[in-house]
Amino acid sequence: xxxxxxxxxxxxxxxxxxxxxxxxxxxxxxxxxxxxxxxxxxxxxxxxxxxxxxxxxxxxxxxxxxxxxxxxxxxxxxxxxxxxxxxxxxxxxxxxxxxxxxxxxxxxxxxx
Amino acid sequence: xxxxxxxxxxxxxxxxxxxxxxxxxxxxxxxxxxxxxxxxxxxxxxxxxxxxxxxxxxxxxxxxxxxxxxxxxxxxxxxxxxxxxxxxxxxxxxxxxxxxxxxxxxxxxxxx
Numbered sequence: 001x002x003x004x005x006x007x008x009x010x011x012x013x014x015x016x017x018x019x020x021x022x023x024x025x026x027x028x029x030x031x032x033x034x035x036x037x038x039x040x041x042x043x044x045x046x047x048x049x050x051x052x053x054x055x056x057x058x059x060x061x062x063x064x065x066x067x068x069x070x071x072x073x074x075x076x077x078x079x080x081x082x083x084x085x086x087x088x089x090x091x092x093x094x095x096x097x098x099x100x101x102x103x104x105x106x107x108x109x110x111x112x
Numbered sequence: 113x114x115x116x117x118x119x120x121x122x123x124x125x126x127x128x129x130x131x132x133x134x135x136x137x138x139x140x141x142x143x144x145x146x147x148x149x150x151x152x153x154x155x156x157x158x159x160x161x162x163x164x165x166x167x168x169x170x171x172x173x174x175x176x177x178x179x180x181x182x183x184x185x186x187x188x189x190x191x192x193x194x195x196x197x198x199x200x201x202x203x204x205x206x207x208x209x210x211x212x213x214x215x216x217x218x219x220x221x222x223x224x
Contacts, residue, residue: 032210043202043215044155051210089155097209098162099145099170104154 002027004092006103013080014111021106023090024072030092033066033073034100038087047088048075080110114138118203118216125193125223133188133219135203143206144186145213146170146178148199155202161186162209193223 003026013019023033034049050057050064050073057064061080066073077084087107093100119134137144142163147155157170159178167178175197177189186205190197200220204213 034212036213043217044213045215046212049212091213093209095208095210098143098168099157099160099209100213102155102157 002030002092002097002101004090004101004103006090006106008106009104010107010109012109012111015080015082017080019075019077019080019084019108019110021075021088021090021108022072023074023092023103024070025092025101026071027092027094028068028071029094029097031094032092032100033064034091035062035064035075036089036091038089038105040086044089077108080108082110082112084108085110116203116205116214116216118201118219120219121217122220123222125190125221127194127223129193129223131190131193131221133190133201133203133221134185135187135216136185137203137205137214138184139205139207139214140183141205141207141214142183143209144180145204145206146176146186146188147202147204148172148197149202149218150199158188158201195223197221198223 031052036044037047038044063076087105090103091100145160146158161180164183203216206213
């Protein structure tokens with residue numbers, strides 16, 4: 001089955017700096033890669049996703065890049081703000097997989 | 113638009129008691145999922161239902177049963193609760209496995 005590894009497990013940056021979180025996946029059939037943000041005590045919520053037919057997607061300060069050959073994808077957050085502090089989860093799935101496989105999460109702390 | 117609704121929000125049980133967690137979605141999604149999240153940990157898949165009428169085991173199914181009652185509702189049952197099942201339980205739904213998952217607000221379950 002699919003295996004998703006996420007690094008780093010914790011990340012601390014200064015406000016205004018950039019943050020990068022990386023995930024690798026094992027199943028070459030995977031074609032959908034979402035990122036979820038979970039604030040403390042809240043539910044996970046989708047922030048951005050990418051499909052295997054594109055290499056990069058941006059939405060304001062966040063972007064995701066995908067390298068299908070190397071089987072890894074990354075979340076990039078620029079100009080970080082304290083409200084970006086949260087746990088971020090990556091995931092991978094494919095059509096008819098029935099489910100997604102999640103990474104173990106990255107706790108991002110943005111220091112004012 | 114309520115999205116995914118979980119009940120109850122909080123529950124305290126004694127060891128050996130049984131309980132059913134309820135989940136309903138109003139987005140006409142085909143797939144539904146149950147996860148548990150222990151403090152400081154990631155999301156672990158308990159069971160999922162890729163479509164109405166089907167259920168499959170996830171990563172940590174022992175001690176749980178599920179019922180996909182209809183397209184809207186997916187319940188999780190603890191037959192004989194154990195302290196190790198103390199956790200936050202999230203229900204989620206998506207149209208397909210390679211589509212974004214929408215999470216409920218979670219049920220915080222403590223077993224004494």
